[in-house]
Structure formats: structure tokens, C-alpha cells
Amino acid sequence: MKVLIVEDNPELARSICDFLLAERYVCETAFTAEEARSKLALFSYDCVLLDIMLPDQSGLEVLNFMKHQNLDYGVLIISAKDSLDDKITGLELGADDYITKPFHLPEMHARLRAVYRRKKLEGNQQQVTFNEILLDTDTAEARVNGTLLDTTPKEFELLLYFVVNKNRVLSRQAIATHLWGDHTDNLSNFDFIYQHVKNLRKKISAAQGLDYIETVYGLGYKFNAHKS
Amino acid sequence: MKLVTKITLWVIGIVMLTTPICMYVSYNNIKDRISDAEIVRLQDVNQMIAEQLEQGIPATAYDRNSFLKIETLSGKTVSPNVRVVTSNGYNPSLHGKEYNIAVSNEYLIRNKVYRVTAHNQIATSKDITSGMLDVQLWKWATIFLALSITTSILSKYIFKPFRKSMQAIHQFNVKQKGKLQLGATSTSEFRELNEFLEKMADKAREDYAQMKQFSENASHELQTPLAVLRSKLELLTETDISEEQAFFIEDMQNAIDKLSRIHRTLTLLTKLENQEFETSQHISFCKTLDEIVTLYSDTLSMQGISITRDVEKDIRLKMHPVLAEMLITNLVSNAIRHNLEGGYIDIVATPHHFTISNSGLAPDVEPEELFQRFKKGSHSVNGTGLGLAIVKQICQVSDFTIQYYYLDGTHTVSVHFSKQAASGTSKERKTADRPAEAVTA
Numbered sequence: 001m002k003v004l005i006v007e008d009n010p011e012l013a014r015s016i017c018d019f020l021l022a023e024r025y026v027c028e029t030a031f032t033a034e035e036a037r038s039k040l041a042l043f044s045y046d047c048v049l050l051d052i053m054l055p056d057q058s059g060l061e062v063l064n065f066m067k068h069q070n071l072d073y074g075v076l077i078i079s080a081k082d083s084l085d086d087k088i089t090g091l092e093l094g095a096d097d098y099i100t101k102p103f104h105l106p107e108m109h110a111r112l113r114a115v116y117r118r119k120k121l122e123g124n125q126q127q128v129t130f131n132e133i134l135l136d137t138d139t140a141e142a143r144v145n146g147t148l149l150d151t152t153p154k155e156f157e158l159l160l161y162f163v164v165n166k167n168r169v170l171s172r173q174a175i176a177t178h179l180w181g182d183h184t185d186n187l188s189n190f191d192f193i194y195q196h197v198k199n200l201r202k203k204i205s206a207a208q209g210l211d212y213i214e215t216v217y218g219l220g221y222k223f224n225a226h227k228s
Numbered sequence: 229m230k231l232v233t234k235i236t237l238w239v240i241g242i243v244m245l246t247t248p249i250c251m252y253v254s255y256n257n258i259k260d261r262i263s264d265a266e267i268v269r270l271q272d273v274n275q276m277i278a279e280q281l282e283q284g285i286p287a288t289a290y291d292r293n294s295f296l297k298i299e300t301l302s303g304k305t306v307s308p309n310v311r312v313v314t315s316n317g318y319n320p321s322l323h324g325k326e327y328n329i330a331v332s333n334e335y336l337i338r339n340k341v342y343r344v345t346a347h348n349q350i351a352t353s354k355d356i357t358s359g360m361l362d363v364q365l366w367k368w369a370t371i372f373l374a375l376s377i378t379t380s381i382l383s384k385y386i387f388k389p390f391r392k393s394m395q396a397i398h399q400f401n402v403k404q405k406g407k408l409q410l411g412a413t414s415t416s417e418f419r420e421l422n423e424f425l426e427k428m429a430d431k432a433r434e435d436y437a438q439m440k441q442f443s444e445n446a447s448h449e450l451q452t453p454l455a456v457l458r459s460k461l462e463l464l465t466e467t468d469i470s471e472e473q474a475f476f477i478e479d480m481q482n483a484i485d486k487l488s489r490i491h492r493t494l495t496l497l498t499k500l501e502n503q504e505f506e507t508s509q510h511i512s513f514c515k516t517l518d519e520i521v522t523l524y525s526d527t528l529s530m531q532g533i534s535i536t537r538d539v540e541k542d543i544r545l546k547m548h549p550v551l552a553e554m555l556i557t558n559l560v561s562n563a564i565r566h567n568l569e570g571g572y573i574d575i576v577a578t579p580h581h582f583t584i585s586n587s588g589l590a591p592d593v594e595p596e597e598l599f600q601r602f603k604k605g606s607h608s609v610n611g612t613g614l615g616l617a618i619v620k621q622i623c624q625v626s627d628f629t630i631q632y633y634y635l636d637g638t639h640t641v642s643v644h645f646s647k648q649a650a651s652g653t654s655k656e657r658k659t660a661d662r663p664a665e666a667v668t669a
Contacts, residue, residue, distance in 0.1 A: 009452050015459035022466070053448055102455035102488055105462045154526040169465040171478075173485045180523060181557075182492075195530045218474035219465050 001116055002026040002044070006036040006062060007051045007078065016049065019105045033057035037065050047074040047116055049108070050095070052086055060086075063093040074115035076108070100182070104174035106165040113164050130163050130225065132209055144209035154179055155200050162213060162223035171220040197221055232383040236375055243371065251360055255353075258360075262350050263329060267312055270331035270346040277344045278335040287342065295348065301341040306334045311345075316352075327352040389413035393422055400429055402436045403503070440502065447495050454491070458484050493614040496554070500621045505548040513543040513552060517577060520556045524564060532570040533586075539577040545645060547626045555622045558615045559584050559641055566639065585640040595632045 003020055007013040008031050017027045028043070030036040033054045040048075040062075048066070052059040063075065075095040079086055087098045096115040099108055117126055117137065126137040134143045140156045142149040151159065161170065161178050172193050179196075201213055212223050277296060281287065287298040311332040319326045330347035393410050400408055408429035410422040461481055469477070499505060517539060528535055545552070563573045563586035571587035591598065599620040616632075619641075623630040629644045 009456065011456045012452065012459060015456065015463060018463055019459075101451045102458045102484075105459050152526050169462075171462070171465070171481055173481060174462075182489075192527050192530060196526065216465075216474070217471050218478045 001046045001112075003028070003112070004036070004039060004043075004045045004048045004073075005029045006031075006033075006049065006054070006059065008032065008053070008055050015105065016108065019109065023109070031055075033059065033062050036062045040066060040069070040071060044071075045073050046120070047076065047112055049112065050075055050077050052077060052079040052090070060089060060093060063090065063095060067094050072119070074112070074119040076112055076115055078103070078108075104171070104177060106161070106168055106170050106174050107178055109168075110161055110164050110178065128160060128163055130166065133159070133163060133204075135160050135163060144204055144207035147207040149203050149207055151200070151203060155196060155203070158196055158200055159204075162221070166212075166223045166225040169216050169219050169222050175220065230383075231387070232379050236379055239375070240372075243368070247364060251357075251364065255356055255360060258356055259351075259353070262356075263312075263314075266329050266348055266350050267310070267331050270329070270348060271310060271333060273346040274331065274333040274344040277346070278333070278337065278342070281335070281337045281342060281344075295346060297345040297347075299343040299345070301334065301343055303341055304336075304339075306336045306341055308334075319349075325352050325354065386415065389415065389418045389422070393418070393425060397425065402432050405433075443495075443498055447491070450491055454484060454488050458488075490614065493618060496618060497614070497621055500551075500618075500625050503625060505551055505625060507548045508546065509548070510544045510546050511549045511552050513545045513582070514539050514541060514577060516549070516552050517556055517575070517582075520553070520560055521575070524560060527564060528573075531564065531567065533564065533567055533573055534571075535573045535575070537575045537577075539575065540579065543577055543579050545626075547622075551622045551626065555619055555643075558619050562615055562641075563639070580646065581642060581644045583640060583642045585638050587637055588639050590637075591634055591639070595634055598632065599630075 001023075003025055005013050005016050005020075005027060007016065007029070010031070013029045013031070017029060020027050028039060028045075030039050031054075033056050036050075036054075048062075050059045050062060054062075059077065059079075063077075066073065066075070075097075077086075077090045077095045077098045079090075079098070079100055090098060096118065097111050099111055114137070117128070121127075128135040128137060132145045135141075135156070136143075137160065140153060142151050142156050142159055157179060158175065161175065175193050179193075197213060201211055204213075205211060210227055212225065212227050214222050214224050216222050273296075277290065277298070281298075287300065290296045290298055313330045313332075315328045315330075317326040317328050318324075326349045328347055329350055330345050332343050332345040334341060334343050336342075389411055396408055396410055408426050410426060413419050413422065458481070461477055461484070465474075465477060517537075521535065521537065560573075563584055566588045567573065567586050568588060573584065573586045576583045599616045620630060622628075623643060627646070631640075631642045633640055
């Protein structure tokens with residue numbers, strides 16, 4: 001996947017880039033709306049990560065530009081403003097999803113992949129597979145070795161999150177934000193997450209799947225793709 | 229009291245104060261003039277008599293004339309002075325008091341000194357004063373009439389620019405663009421006032437815009453380093469780290485999380501206070517409520533919390549969707565967090581109110597205090613203490629009233645959607661779901 005990162009803060013842009021490079025994606029950065037437009041005019045991308053608050057102009061102008069140039073890339077808007085109007089305007093102008101700063105990198109990745117899936121696999125079955133695990137994002141059904149798992153919606157989302165961010169350490173906060181959004185005090189009782197993970201692992205094992213999900217001491221959990 | 233009334237009363241007061249003084253002066257003036265005129269006339273009569281005496285008419289010829297008196301004086305010298313004697317009398321045939329004035333002159337005629345006195349009745353003080361009083365009453369009557377007719381017209385005309393300014397101030401909103409428009413006026417005080425008001429309004433707008441800009445910038449500026457911190461820590465966790473380091477990182481991530489939440493909440497509270505969430509839209513409260521409860525269905529079943537919902541269909545409210553979401557989310561997550569294992573949550577919603585009750589331990593703070601910012605009970609270690617403050621603020625801008633109380637092991641939060649709160653509805657509750665099952669719609 002080729003991604004254009006439009007973000008004026010160099011440290012943050014670098015963080016995102018580092019993360020995506022580890023996924024073997026190709027990354028380019030633009031620090032201003034102007035720069036973004038020039039890059040978009042010259043190269044093609046699969047997805048664009050677009051910050052709204054750019055120094056020279058609003059990121060929505062870049063969106064406009066893409067619309068006029070008929071550049072149908074997947075667009076994930078990043079914004080520091082928790083504003084509904086920006087969200088709505090962005091989505092109306094053709095953005096595919098929205099994430100607010102400060103976000104968790106795995107969260108950004110999960111959304112980016114979702115946007116990419118929808119764009120690339122239009123009409124076709126929306127599936128995410130890894131070894132014996134098959135996740136149908138249209139129907140929210142999880143199968144292991146062909147067997148349908150009796151997962152709750154939250155358990156499905158959790159498994160999808162793990163698979164998309166395989167080999168990444170997922171903190172409990174990142175998981176909590178992913179499952180319940182960020183409008184609350186995240187029910188900071190991490191016992192809930194522990195329970196969810198435990199239930200999920202039980203169900204996978206029951207279907208003869210490998211136990212890829214590991215606890216990373218003090219930090220969270222990880223889907224270890226190297227297990228055999 | 230209206231300004232015009234005050235001025236009118238003042239004018240009337242002045243008139244009433246000066247009237248006795250003027251009356252006194254007028255009275256004396258009139259009296260003197262009447263006397264003087266009569267004195268001149270009577271002197272003239274005396275003179276005429278004197279001339280007649282000169283021509284030889286005897287003094288006794290005037291004996292029968294009651295208005296004249298002629299005396300012969302001894303001595304040869306004539307006093308040139310006029311003698312005036314006044315006296316009050318009573319006229320029996322007229323049944324009234326009289327005021328008599330007698331004027332005497334001395335003449336030397338044919339070597340005899342005569343004193344000729346002519347007298348007459350002139351207006352008594354009573355005549356004068358009653359006449360004057362009459363005039364006063366007419367004067368006052370016409371003044372009052374004229375005042376009452378003209379003050380309302382005058383007030384409308386003179387105070388028109390003032391009233392226009394008041395109206396403009398009423399409609400003034402520091403958040404809207406556009407200058408405060410006040411009309412031109414010929415009254416210098418109102419002109420001064422208008423100039424001052426325009427200046428003040430401009431300054432208020434400027435200050436507000438600057439503050440808003442500042443807080444937006446500050447908010448943006450704060451978010452970005454937070455984003456950098458979080459992302460760098462996440463990348464750090466991907467590297468080779470020891471168990472000891474992992475725990476340091478976890479603490480850091482928790483702190484950043486809390487910072488981020490507090491910042492976001494404070495920003496929201498500021499926006500709410502600045503009324504940036506005004507809307508004329510209507511949202512489906514019941515639908516949002518359903519969505520949010522579904523979001524927590526897993527958590528509910530894991531805690532063994534049973535939930536009953538008594539939600540009427542089609543509850544439409546005029547409020548911003550984000551606010552509705554935050555209100556419900558805060559209250560529901562609070563109800564879960566402060567609940568007991570195997571406890572319950574009851575939700576009731578009608579077009580008039582929304583009530584959520586849950587089992588839980590007694591609060592160790594006064595219930596109403598929990599609505600203050602950063603106030604939280606000891607059971608709420610990880611919370612920011614801002615949840616209920618947000619809820620209260622949202623209620624305020626949406627014109628809802630909210631109550632919270634704790635009774636017999638149950639916390640209850642009740643939100644009434646219009647200032648005219650409906651009395652509690654008596655609806656039958658649906659039967660409670662068993663803990664192991666997912667929440668039914």
C-alpha cells in the first residue's frame with residue numbers, strides 16, 4: 001500500500017511513517033497543503049492520511065483538490081479539533097473516515113486498512129485472512145478452520161484489530177478506545193479487556209485454532225504471527 | 229419610576245414651591261397698585277373740592293356727601309403731605325367686609341386752612357386672594373393637562389434614540405460579526421452614550437474573538453505534543469525492552485491517556501460555555517440511547533449487571549447530536565462503573581424525561597457536589613472527575629434540569645427535558661433480563 005501522509009508536525013509524521021514502514025507500506029510525507037497538492041499531482045497513492053490543521057490552508061482544500069482531479073484514493077482525516085462540522089464536511093467532501101488527535105497508531109492503522117479494503121475490494125467479499133483465521137467484515141463473522149466462532153460483536157472487532165495489527169504491541173488503552181470510542185473515561189477498568197481477550201482465546205482454541213494472542217508484560221497484548 | 233415621570237414631578241414640585249412666593253409678591257403688588265390708583269384719584273377729588281372752595285362754595289355744602297369730609301384747621305401753615313388712612317370695616321347691607329381708604333390733603337384757601345378728606349372702598353385682601361387662588365387653580369389645571377398630554381409625546385420623541393440604543397444592546401451578541409448599529413441623535417448625552425456603547429461593543433467582540441482564537445490555538449498546540457508522546461511511546465514498545473522498562477512505559481501511557489481525556493473534556497466544557505453547540509436540529513434520543521447501551525452490552529454481561537429499559541418510541545429532542553451522545557455515554561458508563569457485581573441498571577425515557585438508576589455503594593461526597601469539576605468520590609480512582617460536570621453543562625445549554633440522589637442502595641440521575649418538568653410517569657417496567665444474556669433491544 002502506498003500512503004501519502006499530510007501532517008505539518010515532523011515528529012508525528014515520522015512516527016506514522018515509521019509505523020507504516022514496518023508494515024512494508026510505502027510512505028511519503030507532505031508538510032503543507034501546497035506540498036500535498038504537488039505530490040498528488042505527480043504521483044499516485046492508495047491512501048492519504050490528511051491533517052485538517054495545516055499551516056498554509058485547511059486540509060479540506062486538499063480534499064477539494066482531490067475531488068476536482070478525480071483522485072479516488074482512500075482518505076483518512078486527522079484532526080485535533082473534536083468538531084462535528086469538520087467531520088461532516090470532510091465526509092461530504094469525499095473523505096472515508098475520521099480520527100482525532102491524539103490517536104493510537106494501531107487505531108490509525110486499523111482504520112487505514114478498513115478504508116483501503118473498502119476502496120480496493122469494492123463489491124467483492126470483504127475478508128481479512130491470516131492462516132486458519134478468516135474474518136468477514138461485511139457479516140462480522142469469524143471462522144477458524146472453516147468453523148464459525150460464536151463471537152460477540154466486540155470480540156469480533158477485537159480479533160480483527162489484532163489480526164490487522166499483527167506483531168504489534170497493543171496497549172490496553174488502545175484496545176479500550178477501539179472497542180468503546182473515546183468519549184468516556186474508558187471505563188478504565190482493564191479487567192474488562194482481560195475478560196474479552198480471555199473469552200476470545202477460549203473460543204479460538206475451541207475451534208482448534210492456534211493461540212496467537214499473547215500477553216506482553218506490563219504493556220498489553222500482541223498477536224504473534226510467528227507462532228506455528 | 230420612569231425618567232419622564234421624575235422630571236414631571238420635579239417640574240410640578242418647583243411650580244408648587246414657587247407659587248406661594250409668587251402669590252405673595254403678586255398680592256402685594258396688586259394691592260399696592262389698587263391703593264395707589266385710588267390715592268391718586270382721591271387726591272384728584274380733593275383737588276377738585278379745593279378749587280370749588282376757592283370759588284367761594286362754602287364748606288358746609290359737602291356735609292351731606294358721605295364720601296367727603298372737610299375740616300377747618302387752626303394754624304396758618306399747610307402741610308403738603310398727603311395723609312392716607314386705611315381701615316377694615318363691615319358693610320351691613322352688603323353683608324361683607326370692606327376695605328376703606330381715606331386720603332386727606334390740606335389747603336390754604338382765603339386765609340383758612342382746610343383739610344379735605346375723600347374716602348372710598350376698594351378691593352379687600354380677601355377679594356384679591358380669592359381671585360388669585362382662582363387664577364392659580366386654572367393655572368395648575370392647564371399645566372397638568374398640558375403636561376399629561378405632551379409628556380408621552382415628548383418622551384417618545386426625545387427618548388427615541390435612547391430606546392433604539394437599548395434595543396440594539398438587547399440584541400447584541402458578542403459572538404456575531406457585524407458592528408453595533410446605533411442611530412444618530414441630536415441630544416448630546418445620547419450621542420455620547422452611543423459612541424461609548426459602540427466602542428465597548430467593538431472591544432467586547434475583539435476580546436471574545438481573541439480569547440476564542442487563543443483557546444483554539446492552545447487546544448491545537450496541546451494536542452500535537454500529546455500525539456507525539458503517545459506515538460513515540462507506542463513505537464518504543466515495539467523495541468527490545470525489559471520488564472522493568474515496560475512498567476515505566478505503562479505508567480507513562482496511562483498518564484498521557486488521562487491528560488488527553490482531561491484536555492478534551494475541558495475544551496468541550498469551554499465550547500459549551502461559549503454556546504458553540506447551538507443547534508436547531510432534532511435528534512432521536514431513543515435511537516442514540518439504544519446505540520450506546522448496545523455498545524456496552526458485553527461489559528454489562530461480564531459484570532453480571534442486569535439492565536431494564538423502558539424507552540418510549542420516537543423521543544425527538546432539540547439538541548446537538550454530539551451532546552446527546554456525550555450525555556448518555558457519560559451517564560451510562562457512570563452507572564456501570566459505580567455499580568456492583570451482579571447489580572442492576574434501570575433506564576426510563578419519555579418525551580419529558582430520562583432517568584437512569586443503578587445499584588451501588590453510597591457516595592462519600594454530597595451528591596450535588598459531584599457535579600463540580602474534578603470532584604469525585606473515593607470509589608472513582610481512575611476517573612477524571614469531569615463526567616458529571618459535562619453532563620450538567622450539557623443540561624444547562626439544552627435547557628434541561630438534572631437531579632441526582634442516592635436512596636436505599638440506588639443511585640438515580642434524572643434529566644427533565646423542558647423547564648416544565650413532568651411528574652414521574654407510572655409505566656410498567658419490562659421484566660429484567662438475566663445477566664448471562666445479551667441486552668435485548
